[in-house]
Structure formats: structure tokens, C-alpha cells
Amino acid sequence: MSRSNAAARRGSNVTQMHHARQGIITGEMRHVAERENLEAELIRSEVARGRMIIPANIHHENLEPTGIGIAARCKINANIGNSAVSSNIDAEVKKLRTALRYGSDTVMDLSTGGDIDAIRKAIIAESSVPLGTVPIYQAIESVGKPEDITADNLLDLIEHQALQGVDYVTVHCGVLLEFMPLISGRLTGIVSRGGSLMAQWMLHHKRQNPLYTHYDRLLDICKTHDLTLSLGDGLRPGCLHDASDRAQFAELGILGELTQRAWEQDVQVMIEGPGHVPFDQIAMNVRKQQEVCHEAPFYVLGPLVTDVAPGYDHITSAIGATMAGYAGAALLCYVTPKEHLGLPNEDDVKQGVIAYKIAAHASDVARRRPGARDRDDELSKARYAFDWNRQFELSLDPETARAMHDETLPHDVFKTAEFCSMCGPKFCSMHISREIEDWNAALKSGEAAEPPVPATEGPNLSSRRP
Amino acid sequence: MSRSNAAARRGSNVTQMHHARQGIITGEMRHVAERENLEAELIRSEVARGRMIIPANIHHENLEPTGIGIAARCKINANIGNSAVSSNIDAEVKKLRTALRYGSDTVMDLSTGGDIDAIRKAIIAESSVPLGTVPIYQAIESVGKPEDITADNLLDLIEHQALQGVDYVTVHCGVLLEFMPLISGRLTGIVSRGGSLMAQWMLHHKRQNPLYTHYDRLLDICKTHDLTLSLGDGLRPGCLHDASDRAQFAELGILGELTQRAWEQDVQVMIEGPGHVPFDQIAMNVRKQQEVCHEAPFYVLGPLVTDVAPGYDHITSAIGATMAGYAGAALLCYVTPKEHLGLPNEDDVKQGVIAYKIAAHASDVARRRPGARDRDDELSKARYAFDWNRQFELSLDPETARAMHDETLPHDVFKTAEFCSMCGPKFCSMHISREIEDWNAALKSGEAAEPPVPATEGPNLSSRRP
Numbered sequence: 064m065s066r067s068n069a070a071a072r073r074g075s076n077v078t079q080m081h082h083a084r085q086g087i088i089t090g091e092m093r094h095v096a097e098r099e100n101l102e103a104e105l106i107r108s109e110v111a112r113g114r115m116i117i118p119a120n121i122h123h124e125n126l127e128p129t130g131i132g133i134a135a136r137c138k139i140n141a142n143i144g145n146s147a148v149s150s151n152i153d154a155e156v157k158k159l160r161t162a163l164r165y166g167s168d169t170v171m172d173l174s175t176g177g178d179i180d181a182i183r184k185a186i187i188a189e190s191s192v193p194l195g196t197v198p199i200y201q202a203i204e205s206v207g208k209p210e211d212i213t214a215d216n217l218l219d220l221i222e223h224q225a226l227q228g229v230d231y232v233t234v235h236c237g238v239l240l241e242f243m244p245l246i247s248g249r250l251t252g253i254v255s256r257g258g259s260l261m262a263q264w265m266l267h268h269k270r271q272n273p274l275y276t277h278y279d280r281l282l283d284i285c286k287t288h289d290l291t292l293s294l295g296d297g298l299r300p301g302c303l304h305d306a307s308d309r310a311q312f313a314e315l316g317i318l319g320e321l322t323q324r325a326w327e328q329d330v331q332v333m334i335e336g337p338g339h340v341p342f343d344q345i346a347m348n349v350r351k352q353q354e355v356c357h358e359a360p361f362y363v364l365g366p367l368v369t370d371v372a373p374g375y376d377h378i379t380s381a382i383g384a385t386m387a388g389y390a391g392a393a394l395l396c397y398v399t400p401k402e403h404l405g406l407p408n409e410d411d412v413k414q415g416v417i418a419y420k421i422a423a424h425a426s427d428v429a430r431r432r433p434g435a436r437d438r439d440d441e442l443s444k445a446r447y448a449f450d451w452n453r454q455f456e457l458s459l460d461p462e463t464a465r466a467m468h469d470e471t472l473p474h475d476v477f478k479t480a481e482f483c484s485m486c487g488p489k490f491c492s493m494h495i496s497r498e499i500e501d502w503n504a505a506l507k508s509g510e511a512a513e514p515p516v517p518a519t520e521g522p523n524l525s526s527r528r529p
Numbered sequence: 530m531s532r533s534n535a536a537a538r539r540g541s542n543v544t545q546m547h548h549a550r551q552g553i554i555t556g557e558m559r560h561v562a563e564r565e566n567l568e569a570e571l572i573r574s575e576v577a578r579g580r581m582i583i584p585a586n587i588h589h590e591n592l593e594p595t596g597i598g599i600a601a602r603c604k605i606n607a608n609i610g611n612s613a614v615s616s617n618i619d620a621e622v623k624k625l626r627t628a629l630r631y632g633s634d635t636v637m638d639l640s641t642g643g644d645i646d647a648i649r650k651a652i653i654a655e656s657s658v659p660l661g662t663v664p665i666y667q668a669i670e671s672v673g674k675p676e677d678i679t680a681d682n683l684l685d686l687i688e689h690q691a692l693q694g695v696d697y698v699t700v701h702c703g704v705l706l707e708f709m710p711l712i713s714g715r716l717t718g719i720v721s722r723g724g725s726l727m728a729q730w731m732l733h734h735k736r737q738n739p740l741y742t743h744y745d746r747l748l749d750i751c752k753t754h755d756l757t758l759s760l761g762d763g764l765r766p767g768c769l770h771d772a773s774d775r776a777q778f779a780e781l782g783i784l785g786e787l788t789q790r791a792w793e794q795d796v797q798v799m800i801e802g803p804g805h806v807p808f809d810q811i812a813m814n815v816r817k818q819q820e821v822c823h824e825a826p827f828y829v830l831g832p833l834v835t836d837v838a839p840g841y842d843h844i845t846s847a848i849g850a851t852m853a854g855y856a857g858a859a860l861l862c863y864v865t866p867k868e869h870l871g872l873p874n875e876d877d878v879k880q881g882v883i884a885y886k887i888a889a890h891a892s893d894v895a896r897r898r899p900g901a902r903d904r905d906d907e908l909s910k911a912r913y914a915f916d917w918n919r920q921f922e923l924s925l926d927p928e929t930a931r932a933m934h935d936e937t938l939p940h941d942v943f944k945t946a947e948f949c950s951m952c953g954p955k956f957c958s959m960h961i962s963r964e965i966e967d968w969n970a971a972l973k974s975g976e977a978a979e980p981p982v983p984a985t986e987g988p989n990l991s992s993r994r995p
Contacts, residue, residue, distance in 0.1 A: 247969045250909045252962025259958035302909035342895035368891035370905035374929035382851045404933040425834035429808035439836035443716045443768035463840035467870040492725035496718025503713045
């Protein structure tokens with residue numbers, strides 16, 4: 064599809080929101096409408112309203128625009144990127160390909176070490192989905208110590224990344240100096256890397272968060288390149304104990320204000336959310352975000368619903384993510400099995416993406432989006448028809464489904480066999496169901512006794528106990 | 530602990546419910562009270578009310594009694610057992626040990642092939658948790674064709690299993706002949722193996738379900754040995770499309786009646802539930818069961834919240850199970866990654882148990898049971914203190930957590946290192962949090978500037994935009 068490639072010019076406004084508010088349906092909006100099977104005008108009005116974003120930096124070539132918002136299907140994000148401990152461009156590009164192959168809707172490059180610029184360039188060149196970053200990671204790598212960062216450093220770096228084609232940036236503008244005392248009493252303090260770096264800077268300088276004080280300059284950069292802001296939750300809880308506390312909600316209030324200020328400049332915004340939240344508090348967290356942040360799209364990290372399962376946090380968090388998506392979150396940031404333990408490898412990326420495809424899809428079904436259940440129904444029909452190959456095709460991970468089936472019944476003849484190794488041939492309930500179906504059909508056409516005769520040896524059905 | 534071992538005598542009533550209703554607190558109830566950290570009298574009254582069961586066949590030696598009901602912690606069940614395609618006693622005993630090692634609260638032996646009796650004996654001898662079976666699997670194996678089963682066969686076999694020490698049996702008493710037409714229009718018909726066998730029998734004989742017509746004889750066996758009934762949902766949905774339909778709820782109504790008839794004889798009962806249910810319908814299903822079945826404990830199979838992820842159904846179903854547990858289900862039957870594809874092996878059992886420990890624990894936390902979050906908090910403290918070994922110890926699967934950490938940082942020195950490979954040393958937010966904590970402490974003791982000084986270069990905080 065053709066994308067607007069108007070050269071960025073300081074002072075001009077090229078954002079999707081700006082066009083939407085002028086009544087213009089852009090190519091990006093039309094593309095999103097097609098992918099979502101929605102009216103282009105609805106997409107335009109949602110983008111104008113700020114309830115949907117289309118992160119589409121004008122410098123990101125080969126982007127397939129994606130809509131993120133309550134009107135669209137629930138989306139997922141995969142984080143890749145290296146750290147100082149483990150660094151390799153090829154490995155990151157492989158992770159990107161894996162994330163795209165299994166259906167990630169957006170990708171963030173969270174590299175914190177090695178040649179960050181080179182990794183980002185390689186990833187943008189390969190990425191058909193919106194790419195996000197956390198610019199402060201590169202800022203600190205370039206200056207060495209957090210306290211040496213200046214507002215100019217940071218803003219220059221953000222513009223540098225915008226020019227490279229980054230579609231959205233996480234900026235921790237809402238971590239304010241006066242919120243620091245609110246983290247006393249927490250079990251795990253600040254767990255957002257970006258949030259803690261801002262905190263460290265503020266404590267050293269005894270000055271306010273430069274991303275907050277220079278927010279208008281940030282908005283100028285966004286307008287010029289259509290860089291979308293992902294307002295980071297630097298004070299998100301890092302464990303169940305710390306969830307929904309004063310620090311978290313104080314920051315959320317600021318993010319609501321910053322959303323309005325961005326919208327005044329027609330800058331696209333989404334809001335990042337927790338993290339670690341007990342299952343019963345998730346819907347409340349989503350409602351609160353919608354209220355406080357004026358329905359700007361909510362981008363949640365899980366949340367994990369328990370802290371006791373390191374090694375399985377793709378599961379603990381997919382549970383929370385499903386609830387969040389059902390409650391109205393628009394973008395679910397995956398968590399891999401390696402979370403809290405180490406940097407994810409390629410297989411961890413795959414496991415994370417699949418767990419989150421499950422969460423996003425299950426929440427789309429639960430929200431009763433038109434057509435959301437079609438693929439489930441197709442797969443169920445194939446299952447009932449013992450069409451194993453079709454079942455595999457319709458699966459989120461066909462290779463794994465096939466391999467598990469073939470573990471006990473590898474031969475091709477079993478691909479149409481009317482049973483599997485779970486029950487063996489004699490017990491296959493689906494097989495038996497066919498006979499019942501035939502009987503029901505005969506009953507309808509009058510070939511079978513009708514109505515079914517109650518057992519002579521049993522109690523009279525009409526006098527069944529209440 | 531000492532257990533009642535009074536010899537079973539036809540006509541006597543040895544059930545926990547019978548004792549509870551006579552005001553007797555049994556050793557089993559006392560044991561459950563200790564494990565749950567609840568008053569023994571509460572346990573007695575819940576058992577008397579039928580809202581809690583303690584499946585404890587008087588012939589099951591070495592049983593650690595377990596309470597299943599809304600007042601107790603949410604429990605999980607692991608299914609093991611072979612099929613005609615795959616059969617081996619040692620392999621099943623290994624699966625049992627794996628299920629117990631990772632914390633399954635009950636186990637069902639669903640063997641449908643090979644020497645079923647020998648497998649069951651071996652499993653009961655090893656099992657400290659309540660053991661359940663589905664007797665019709667053995668019945669059909671012994672007679673060959675479903676239609677050759679007689680009520681006498683089935684009841685004799687149930688008594689045979691009761692004498693072996695089986696604690697609870699799944700019986701599909703609610704699959705009635707007149708419900709067969711209700712499955713028309715389903716995508717996957719009847720998916721319960723036991724339910725479909727009963728259906729096949731009824732269609733062949735044009736007579737009512739013998740487990741329904743001979744229900745009183747079944748109750749006699751239960752009274753004599755304290756065999757608990759798990760009233761099977763033979764008409765449960767096998768895909769999202771079929772969820773919450775007339776067939777499912779017609780059967781549920783019968784299960785409600787059968788619950789009352791069991792309670793009239795002081796027989797312990799739980800109710801089995803679906804299966805495959807969209808996320809938004811799960812809480813409704815639990816509420817309906819509680820209402821229709823008079824709050825008898827609900828024993829759900831997942832449910833899966835999507836059909837598109839064969840190979841990952843431990844995840845699709847753990848999501849549903851968490852919601853079910855939160856809504857009030859008492860026992861969550863695990864689903865393994867191999868579901869719909871083949872018979873689970875030992876590792877599949879492990880994956881299923883861990884996913885369900887997560888679901889049950891997350892729902893206990895969400896229900897705000899006293900102390901439920903303690904382990905999460907301990908692990909979070911260890912995480913904040915960089916005590917890696919303690920983190921691993923507190924994990925549901927310490928070996929996996931340790932192995933994932935050690936993949937990038939294997940040396941012992943990293944077990945106390947103040948970072949991991951995710952962020953590397955410079956970016957560790959937890960490390961930075963410590964500095965903030967120190968600053969907050971200094972602030973409290975008056976050593977730091979107070980209150981924090983707003984940035985001179987930023988907007989005046991008191992005039993922050995609304």
C-alpha cells in the first residue's frame with residue numbers, strides 16, 4: 064500500500080490524528096479498516112478521538128499500518144533486544160522474524176547494550192509491524208551515568224530514532240520527583256528500568272523529570288515525524304503486594320494530563336499499564352485507566368497474576384492479559400518464560416508470542432467481536448471431521464500440534480484416522496457422536512421411534528424428583 | 530493421622546457427611562482443618578451442608594484427607610492413565626509421582642486399556658491424595674461393546690473399585706435419553722467419553738441411562754465405603770460454539786436433582802463442569818452451577834477459552850480455570866499441552882500441573898483468602914534482595930527457574946549478583962530502587978531536602994494542567 068512520505072519539516076504536523084481531525088481518511092486508516100473489517104470512517108473518527116492509534120512514523124518504509132484501540136482487535140507486542148551481558152545483531156533479527164512469524168502485531172527493541180543503533184537499523188529494515196523503543200536505554204549507554212543525561216541529549220536521541228523510523232517510544236514522563244516518597248512501603252520499589260533511571264536522575268539533581276518539564280519539545284518531535292508516544296508507567300508495581308498503590312495511580316493521573324496535552328497537539332498517545340496485579344484487581348485497573356486517561360488505548364504488560372512461578376511467567380501473565388483484554392486493554396505486551404530470570408532467546412520469544420496470541424484472541428471472543436470465533440469454529444469442525452491436517456493448519460502453532468500428534472501416531476494413515484492416542488479407537492466420543500447424530504436425523508425424518516421411550520425399569524420421567 | 534477403618538458393611542453409613550450431620554468432627558475433618566488453617570467446626574458444618582467434600586474411601590490406606598469446597602483453598606486434579614494405544618504400568622506410576630511432586634491435590638486414573646486393575650492398584654498404593662476413576666472405562670473394556678454393559682456389570686465394577694480404595698468416581702448419571710435431540714446443532718456433539726458411551730447404550734436399547742435408573746443402588750455403594758460421587762457432565766461442550774447450550778444446562782438440572790438425592794443419603798457429591806467456554810461466560814457458568822446444584826463443589830475441566838491452540842491447551846485452559854476458581858469453582862481439572870493430540874507423557878503431566886497450580890493459586894489470591902499471597906510476597910522480597918537461591922526455592926518449579934537463570938549466568942557468584950542477564954548490571958531497576966529507598970529514609974529523618982524541590986526549569990507544579 065502507498066504511504067504518505069511527505070518530508071518531515073519542523074512545525075508541520077503529519078500525524079494520523081491531525082489528518083483524522085481534519086476529516087481526512089488516510090491510506091493508513093483505509094488499510095487498518097480493511098484489516099479490521101470495519102468502516103474507514105469509524106477508524107478515522109476513533110483516531111480523531113484518540114481512542115485508536117495508528118503508529119506509523121513517516122520514515123518507516125514497508126510498514127503495514129496497524130490500529131490499536133478498543134474498536135480494533137486486541138493486539139500483542141513482543142519485546143526483543145539485547146543487554147550488555149548478551150549481544151548479537153543476528154540473534155535479534157532472528158527473534159524479530161520469530162515474533163512476526165507467530166503473529167506479533169508490534170515489536171519493541173529494548174536493546175541496552177552493544178551497537179544499539181546498528182541493531183535498531185537492522186530491525187526496522189526487517190519489520191513490517193510498528194516498532195517501538197525506550198530511548199533512555201540508548202541515552203544512558205551513550206553518556207555512561209544516568210545523572211549525566213541532559214534534556215537535550217534525550218530529545219536529540221528521540222529525534223534521531225524518529226528519523227530512523229521508530230513508530231513509538233516509551234517515555235517515562237509521569238515519574239515525578241514528588242512521587243518518590245510514595246514508593247516507601249513497597250516490596251520491590253521501582254521495577255521499570257526507564258522509571259528507575261528517571262528517578263535516579265531526579266534524586267541526583269533534585270530536579271523535576273526532564274521529560275515532564277520538556278514535554279512540549281517532545282510533542283514537537285512527535286508532530287514532525289508522526290512518532291507515537293507510549294506514556295510509560297515508571298512506577299508500575301513489580302509484585303502483587305505493590306499493585307494498585309498510591310505511587311501507581313499518582314503517575315496514572317499525570318499520564319491522563321499528558322494525554323490531553325498531546326491531543327491538543329494532535330499527537331498520538333497510548334498509556335502503559337502494569338505489570339503484576341492480582342486477578343481481581345485487573346478489570347478495575349483497566350476501568351480506572353480508561354477514565355483517568357480519557358480512553359486513550361491501554362497497553363498492558365501482562366499483568367502477572369502471581370509471583371510464585373518464575374520460568375512460567377508467559378502463563379501467569381497471559382492469564383492476566385486475557386482479563387485485561389476482556390476489560391478493554393488494546394495492546395498486550397508479552398512476557399516470556401525467561402522473565403525475571405534472563406534475556407529471552409528465540410524459543411522464549413515464540414512461547415511468549417503464542418501465549419499472547421491466545422490471550423488476545425480469547426479476549427476478542429469474549430468481547431464478542433464479529434467473526435472473532437470463526438477460526439475456533441473452523442478448527443472445531445475439522446476436529447469433529449477427524450481432519451487432522453486441517454486442524455494443524457488452523458492452529459496457532461501447526462508444527463507443534465502436528466509433532467505432538469505424531470509422537471504416538473506418526474504414520475500418514477492416522478491423519479484421517481477417526482481417533483487419536485488419547486482414547487484409542489474404541490473410546491472415541493466424537494466417533495460415537497456421529498451415531499447419535501444419525502439417530503437424531505432419523506428421528507427428525509420419522510424413521511426412529513419418537514419421542515424417545517423412557518426406560519421401563521427406571522422411575523417415571525414425569526415424576527422425577529424436583 | 531488415624532483414619533476410621535471400620536469394616537464396610539452393607540446398610541451402614543460411613544461417609545464424612547453422615548458423621549458431620551451427626552455433629553461428629555472426624556479425624557479427616559480435623560486434618561483438613563489443620564491443612565487449611567480453618568476451624569474444625571467450620572469444616573464439619575461445610576461437609577454437613579454438602580458445600581465441602583472430603584473424598585476419603587475407608588479402604589484407601591495412607592490417604593492424606595483433602596477438603597474440596599468453596600471454604601477451602603482451590604484444588605487441582607491431574608488425570609493420568611493409559612489408553613489401548615499406549616500402555617505401561619511403570620509409566621503411569623511415574624506420572625503419578627510427577628503429579629504429586631508438583632503439587633496435584635487429587636489424581637484421576639483414566640486408564641482405558643491394558644491391565645486396568647493392576648494399574649489402579651499400583652496407583653492407589655502410591656497415592657497419598659484422593660484417587661478418582663471413571664468406572665465405565667473399565668466396564669466397557671471387560672464387556673467389549675458399549676451396548677453389552679448392564680446395570681449389574683457397572684454397579685459391581687463400581688463396588689469392586691470402591692473396595693480397592695478409589696475415593697471418587699465419575700458417573701454420567703445425568704445424560705438422559707430425552708436429551709439426545711438437544712445435541713443437534715452442535716459442532717462437536719458429545720465429547721465426554723463416558724457421556725458418549727452412555728448415549729450409545731441408550732440409543733441401542735432405546736432405554737433410559739442405567740446409572741440414572743439405578744441411582745439408589747449407586748448411593749448404597751457410596752454409603753458403605755464412603756465413595757464420593759463426581760457427577761459427570763456427559764453433555765459438556767467440546768468447543769466454544771457449543772458452550773452454555775440447552776443440552777449442557779438440561780443435564781446440569783438433573784445433576785442438581787441427583788445432588789439432593791445423594792444428600793438425602795448423606796453421600797458426598799461434587800459436580801463436573803465444562804470444558805470449552807468463552808471467557809465471558811465462565812463466571813455465569815459457575816454461578817448457574819452453584820444455584821442449580823445447591824452449592825455442591827464445582828469441579829471444572831479448564832475450561833479452554835479458545836479452540837485454536839492445540840499444543841498449548843494447558844495455557845488456554847489455565848486462563849479459564851483461573852476465572853472459574855475466582856468465580857467459585859473448588860477443583861480445577863488440569864489439561865495438558867497434549868490435550869486433543871495424544872496421551873500426555875510425564876513432562877506433559879508436569880506442564881499441566883504447574884499451569885494449574887498457577888491458576889488455583891492466582892484464584893486464591895484473587896478471592897483474598899487469608900495468607901494466600903504470603904508466598905508471593907516472600908518471593909518478591911527475595912527478588913528485591915537479589916537472593917536468587919531463595920527465589921528458586923519459593924518457585925513452583927525451582928529446577929526450571931534455576932536452569933533458566935543459569936543459561937546466561939551459570940557461576941555461583943551470580944546467585945548473589947545484584948543483576949541478571951535481562952538488564953545487565955547498569956540497568957538494574959531494583960538496584961536503583963535501593964538508592965531511592967535510602968533517599969526516602971533520609972528524607973524522613975530530615976537529612977535530605979524536604980519537600981522535594983520542583984524543577985526550576987519546568988512548569989510550576991501547582992499550576993499543572995487539569
